Amino acid sequence: xxxxxxxxxxxxxxxxxxxxxxxxxxxxxxxxxxxxxxxxxxxxxxxxxxxxxxxxxxxxxxxxxxxxxxxxxxxxxxxxxxxxxxxxxxxxxxxxxxxxxxxxxxxxxxxxxxxxxxxxxxxxxxxxxxxxxxxxxxxxxxxxxxxxxxxxxxxxxxxxxxxxxxxxxxxxxxxxxxxxxxxxxxxxxxxxxxxxxxxxxxxxxxxxxxxxxxxxxxxxxxxxxxxxxxxxxxxxxxxxxxxxxx
Amino acid sequence: xxxxxxxxxxxxxxxxxxxxxxxxxxxxxxxxxxxxxxxxxxxxxxxxxxxxxxxxxxxxxxxxxxxxxxxxxxxxxxxxxxxxxxxxxxxxxxxxxxxxxxxxxxxxxxxxxxxxxxxxxxxxxxxxxxxxxxxxxxxxxxxxxxxxxxxxxxxxxxxxxxxxxxxxxxxxxxxxxxxxxxxxxxxxxxxxxxxxxxxxxxxxxxxxxxxxxxxxxxxxxxxxxxxxxxxxxxxxxxxxxxxxxxxxxxxxxxxxxxxxxxxxxxxxxxxxxxxxxxxxxxxxxxxxxxxxxxxxxxxxxxxxxxx
Numbered sequence: 001x002x003x004x005x006x007x008x009x010x011x012x013x014x015x016x017x018x019x020x021x022x023x024x025x026x027x028x029x030x031x032x033x034x035x036x037x038x039x040x041x042x043x044x045x046x047x048x049x050x051x052x053x054x055x056x057x058x059x060x061x062x063x064x065x066x067x068x069x070x071x072x073x074x075x076x077x078x079x080x081x082x083x084x085x086x087x088x089x090x091x092x093x094x095x096x097x098x099x100x101x102x103x104x105x106x107x108x109x110x111x112x113x114x115x116x117x118x119x120x121x122x123x124x125x126x127x128x129x130x131x132x133x134x135x136x137x138x139x140x141x142x143x144x145x146x147x148x149x150x151x152x153x154x155x156x157x158x159x160x161x162x163x164x165x166x167x168x169x170x171x172x173x174x175x176x177x178x179x180x181x182x183x184x185x186x187x188x189x190x191x192x193x194x195x196x197x198x199x200x201x202x203x204x205x206x207x208x209x210x211x212x213x214x215x216x217x218x219x220x221x222x223x224x225x226x227x228x229x230x231x232x233x234x235x236x237x238x239x240x241x242x243x244x245x246x
Numbered sequence: 247x248x249x250x251x252x253x254x255x256x257x258x259x260x261x262x263x264x265x266x267x268x269x270x271x272x273x274x275x276x277x278x279x280x281x282x283x284x285x286x287x288x289x290x291x292x293x294x295x296x297x298x299x300x301x302x303x304x305x306x307x308x309x310x311x312x313x314x315x316x317x318x319x320x321x322x323x324x325x326x327x328x329x330x331x332x333x334x335x336x337x338x339x340x341x342x343x344x345x346x347x348x349x350x351x352x353x354x355x356x357x358x359x360x361x362x363x364x365x366x367x368x369x370x371x372x373x374x375x376x377x378x379x380x381x382x383x384x385x386x387x388x389x390x391x392x393x394x395x396x397x398x399x400x401x402x403x404x405x406x407x408x409x410x411x412x413x414x415x416x417x418x419x420x421x422x423x424x425x426x427x428x429x430x431x432x433x434x435x436x437x438x439x440x441x442x443x444x445x446x447x448x449x450x451x452x453x454x455x456x457x458x459x460x461x462x463x464x465x466x467x468x469x470x471x472x473x474x475x476x477x478x479x480x481x482x483x484x485x486x487x488x489x490x491x492x493x494x495x496x497x498x499x500x501x502x503x504x505x506x507x508x509x510x511x512x513x514x515x516x517x518x519x520x521x522x523x524x525x526x527x528x529x530x531x532x533x534x535x536x537x538x539x540x541x542x543x544x545x546x547x548x549x550x551x552x553x
Contacts, residue, residue, distance in 0.1 A: 007351035011336065014343050079334035083392065086298040086330065086402075088323025094278055245300040 001100070003245045004093055008071055008101035017070050020111070025063070025075050026116055033120045043095035046129025053114070054141040060110070061152045061177050064102075064114060065170055067109060071102040071126075081245045092194040095237045099157050106153060144209060144218050147225025151206050152177060154229035158236025161243075249276040250449050251432045252297060256306035259292050259456075267292050268456040269306065274434060274449075276399075279426055281447030282436040283543050288458040290436040291331060294402050296432075298328045310400070324352070327398030329406055333389025337378030341369050341388050344377055346396060356398050363391040366421060381408030392416070394425070401425070403435040407442060419446060444539040454547045473536035475508040475515055480528040482506050488525055489518060504530075 009033040012018055036044055075081045084094055155176065159169035181202060188198035202208055206228055248420040252274040259267040267289040274280045284290045297308050299319070307314055310322040335344040345360045364370045367387040372380075380388065386409050393401060407415050423446065435487040437443045450467060452459045462470070479485045482500045489495045489508070495518075497509040511518060515532060522529055
């Protein structure tokens with residue numbers, strides 16, 4: 001597995017995609033800070049910027065798509081999986097290798113992006129209150145977001161491995177993560193008899209705990225996130241085990 | 247003692263109600279260059295894909311280096327190299343980067359493995375050129391480099407000379423022969439270019455509509471394809487004895503149904519027929535026969551199919 005991860009990380013490192021992705025995200029953060037600074041509001045502090053960071057953590061559910069795609073690399077489109085299975089690499093190693101590599105890349109990129117954000121906050125804005133307290137708050141929110149991101153990662157990877165192409169996998173993922181909550185809410189309103197069930201299902205969605213931030217319900221977030229990760233990984237790995245590789 | 251490298255037992259593949267490979271039994275021994283001959287859609291690629299785990303058989307089994315269990319087969323596959331259909335690589339990586347990726351993934355040790363593999367197929371000067379800009383011939387060479395990188399004991403090559411220029415075909419043939427001679431690499435090769443196959447293979451498997459029609463060695467094929475005079479007579483044993491006694495011809499075979507295949511005396515057909523007729527043997531036909539691999543294959547599957 002170590003060799004497999006080594007190879008996956010080597011491949012990602014040699015993709016222009018990685019640098020492009022980082023440039024877009026860091027450029028976006030820089031633009032945000034520049035706008036706030038140019039706006040001339042003298043009351044904005046580091047604490048405010050960290051609060052905004054906590055509120056923006058749901059973006060991680062969407063950024064996962066780019067990171068996972070970076071690792072999976074359109075295997076079915078380029079037919080590269082045949083080079084792996086022909087050599088006798090167990091399919092489970094391939095599945096879990098790519099999942100782990102994507103998780104490692106997510107963590108690395110998350111650290112780089114968060115560090116850049118924090119650095120800009122400290123350089124450009126005054127401290128409003130107790131910095132360590134603000135950092136602790138953001139740390140807790142990250143701790144709540146982490147399992148949900150992992151759940152999203154597991155779901156997207158399962159879709160990539162089971163569906164025909166990356167585009168269809170991405171569409172389904174965005175429907176689940178971006179629209180399913182609205183659909184359930186609407187159903188709950190239109191169909192009163194199903195309202196309770198819709199409410200229960202809403203609680204199981206990956207995006208729901210983000211709506212509760214900065215109120216923290218860490219056990220619930222871990223339960224939901226690990227639940228999605230486990231179920232989607234089991235289904236994805238099972239389907240991939242039986243899949244024809246062209 | 248001969249060692250079986252690949253054995254398939256009743257290997258079968260069905261897609262829905264269509265059977266594309268039907269109870270195929272192939273045996274390939276160490277050091278063989280096995281030519282798999284068949285038309286498009288005959289099942290050649292599917293057999294190879296089942297052997298290299300790209301597709302799961304509907305029935306039967308594959309044995310590689312004596313291994314048949316799932317885990318053991320996985321380990322055995324680390325001793326193979328394969329190039330199935332068009333070689334596929336990451337388009338945004340160079341030839342070196344693509345090979346380095348697979349070298350790391352397979353845990354192949356050695357600092358010069360990638361360079362050596364590229365050198366073997368004459369791809370050392372591709373530099374920073376990405377795979378997506380490669381010609382078909384270059385892609386084929388890179389596919390071969392990947393297949394050879396782990397110095398395999400068994401090499402699966404499916405239509406490997408597609409896209410190669412004439413010079414590339416000669417280099418490729420020499421490379422395979424050298425691998426086979428120097429390292430006893432066993433090779434299973436499928437190709438439409440039968441003349442090319444004939445210059446390489448030491449044994450053949452003929453497949454049509456998913457059925458393995460015949461397996462034979464290159465010597466057996468040469469024997470069957472030899473130039474000969476085929477005589478159809480009413481009394482074959484008597485005719486054979488006469489030819490031996492009167493004309494000194496000994497290299498012949500008597501076939502069932504009154505036919506004799508004569509492998510010498512091809513330059514004196516008139517003399518032979520005169521002798522037989524003079525001795526009261528009824529002669530129904532005389533035919534000069536000879537075949538190459540292509541003729542033999544077409545004959546085996548019942549001639550050229552149209553439409």
